[in-house]
Amino acid sequence: MAKLPRRKCTHKSCRQWFHPMRNGQIVCSYECASAVAKEQTAKTRAKALRVEKKRQREEEKEGRALQAERRQAVKPLSHFIKQAQQVFNEFIRYRDRHLTCVSCDRHHDGQYHAGHFRTTGANPELRFNEDNCHKQCSVCNNHLSGNLTAYRLALIAKIGQARFDVLMGPHELPKWKRDDYIQIRDEYRAKLKELKQQVVA
Ligand SMILES: [Zn+2]
Ligand SMILES: [Zn+2]
Incomplete structure (x- = not known):
């Protein structure tokens, strides 16, 4: 296989030039790979948390609207x-x-x-x-x-x-x-x- 062109490691705190050993390799080392993976996991979790909080807020809002509607409905x-x-x-x-x-x-x-x-x-x-x-x-x-x-x-x-x-x-x-x-x-x-x-x- 022809030697792949060198590229910069995508791990933000690394950014070293390296020679990829295989197609699609975007980090220089196992350490950088696991660091990037960790960051991504944290991002995914933060996003999931935001989505869940938004859902909760909407649910509460709907609940309040429903309660207000019920209060109106029972009024004589x-x-x-x-x-x-x-x-x-x-x-x-x-x-x-x-x-x-x-x-x-x-x-x-x-x-x-x-x-x-x-x-x-x-x-x-x-x-x-x-x-x-x-x-x-x-x-x-x-x-x-x-x-x-x-x-x-x-x-x-x-x-x-x-x-x-x-x-x-x-x-x-x-x-x-x-x-x-x-x-x-x-x-x-x-x-x-x-x-x-x-x-x-
Ligand atoms: Zn690196
Ligand atoms: Zn009068």
Whole structure:
């Protein structure tokens, strides 16, 4: 066999020139060969460890997501109704932020509510109707049961007789389910965000 051309040992801390005895020989000696093999083993193990750690992290993450999903799944429907109502009411208060109380026309620094003209108890189908809900002071909302006589007049002045008549007319009760309330919640979150962005712009 013809003599193979000399080459440099690939072991990093050796790098000596040597004459390979066979094809594919890349290290000069048995010592360099075993040193390179050891380094490679260490690298392989480190990589395996990284892969395993990543897998564990992903598993934990999935576990947490699953737990969160389970916690949501066991929540009663009332939880999602309440959530959607909170966001809707926040939207109404923000929409009417520059207005006075819809019933007593009073400006004050205290807490404002979102007051439904037709109550959510008697008319759950109008729970998320924007014509049916307006910024109201806590006195009118809580202590005067909505102060409806004044509310009625102000509401007609605000939305007009035609829309008021539609509001007072019959409404179908939608068969809202969990996902519908979630959708309403998200819709009003988006609407509120949009409204706030319009103010900034
Ligand atoms: Zn060597
Ligand atoms: Zn009031």
